Amino acid sequence: MTEPDNNKHHDEVIASLYQHGSVEQPSDELNKNILNAARKKSDNIIHWPAKKIFKTLLSSHSLAVAAVLVISISVILQIQFDYPEEVILPTAEQQLSKSLSPNSIPKKQNSTDVTSQMSMQPAEEILIESESQAITRDSESTIVHSPVLKAKPSVRKQEMDYKKQQALKHRHYEEIKRESKRRRHEEKKRLSEQQKLRQKQKAEYQRSESQRLSALIDSSPTSSLADNKESMLSHACEKLSNAECLASTNCILEKDNDSLICRQSKNPCEKGFVQITQPKEQCQIKPECEYISSDCHCDEHGCQCADNQPPICKPVFDDEDEDDTD
């Protein structure tokens, strides 16, 4: 037998001997353990997606997920804080049907009519009306407490539309408020102007009254006596009623015993002195004139003065001079 043949023969013997002795096997317990572990893992495979999601949430992305949750909740709270009333968010189908419906344009016109009517009313009423309209709309559309919570596929677009609507609504309310304020201001202005006008009319009436008296004096029958003007005026004064006398610039109403008489103004203090209209100022404006006050009140029944003595404007030294001359 040659060397290679011998080696080949020996190799075969070694292989036979080795394979004959290779009878070791893992123990049954070991087999059982491994197969059980495999089965357990297989059971886990069936529930894998849920576990995977849970693990994902808790492991690498947990921080990001937590951050997103916190931001979402804060946004929702902010929206609820800004708009505490229930928010109306029409669904995409409703929006589509609205845009496609032929009555959409007339509805808009109606809404503008309502707006024009509203502009004629106070802001509070308008706000109440708009709220009631919103409530009626609630029955037609979906009530959503928060637009973020109801977010669905086209939620971004809906959110944008909703925000636009809210902005328009706000602007509209602001305009209405401004309009109402402006109207209230105008009303006040009008009232003050009316008051001023009334005062002016009153003053004009008083002025015209005095002018009328003067005219009456001028047109009296005694005016024909041109040469005796003093007697004419005196005569005219006598014909005047107490009220007319008090309003006259040329006549003075004074107490004579227990009755009142109207006479002609004698001195510069009395001339132009109207006893009923601001007599004190008229008197004191003239130098060396003294005012003796008294309140007089005239109505349709006549004039009544305190102690039956009308106010008088007389020269300061009138009595003394007379005494001296005497």
Place this chain on the structure above:
Amino acid sequence: MVRYQSLKKSGSDNKNMKVNRQQNIDSNTDNTDIISDEDLLTSYCNGDASAFDTLYLQHKDALYRFILRQCNNATNITDEIFQEVWISVINNKQQFRNESKFSTWLYQIARNKLIDNSRKSIVRNENRHDSFEAESMKSNNPEPDTKTQLEKCIELLQALVLQLPDEQKEAFVLKHDTNKSIEDLAVITKTSHETFKSRLRYAMKKLREWLPGECYD
């Protein structure tokens, strides 16, 4: 020569026994011929636990012996590593790609575990030393006549295999326990085809020299 014939006969009987064992496995899993290891693993990944059973039955014995020899027949360490290997297969089944055979992947895992284990402790060396001494004692001391010459030769060969250098022992065990091609075994050991053949040749040469002539008769 007669004795060798009986040895050869008993060796062939042993081979037949192995074939019969494999046939039993095959009969238990009828689809083994049709379904490849890779398909079985895919089925297991999809939740079919029985696919893993089949896969395990096909590879458990050869893998166990490979680890056992590498651990110098220390069963406690072998059991531990064997379990670790399969648990690793179970846990990392999703990472298996069909670029290589399942068995190649399995033995690569086992080999990595063995390397990790050898790094962790020097138990293997100690075991080798103890076993070497024990075997030396066995070979020096006369054996009782209760064992036949065949049994003695088998025991002696197993002891001699353990004395081989690690790389040569690995090559020898892989070649004779897995019945894989040289190409596949080179992939498992991450060496070239020629290197693996060389290691195997050296291993055989040493065993030929060490094994007494009476075992060849």
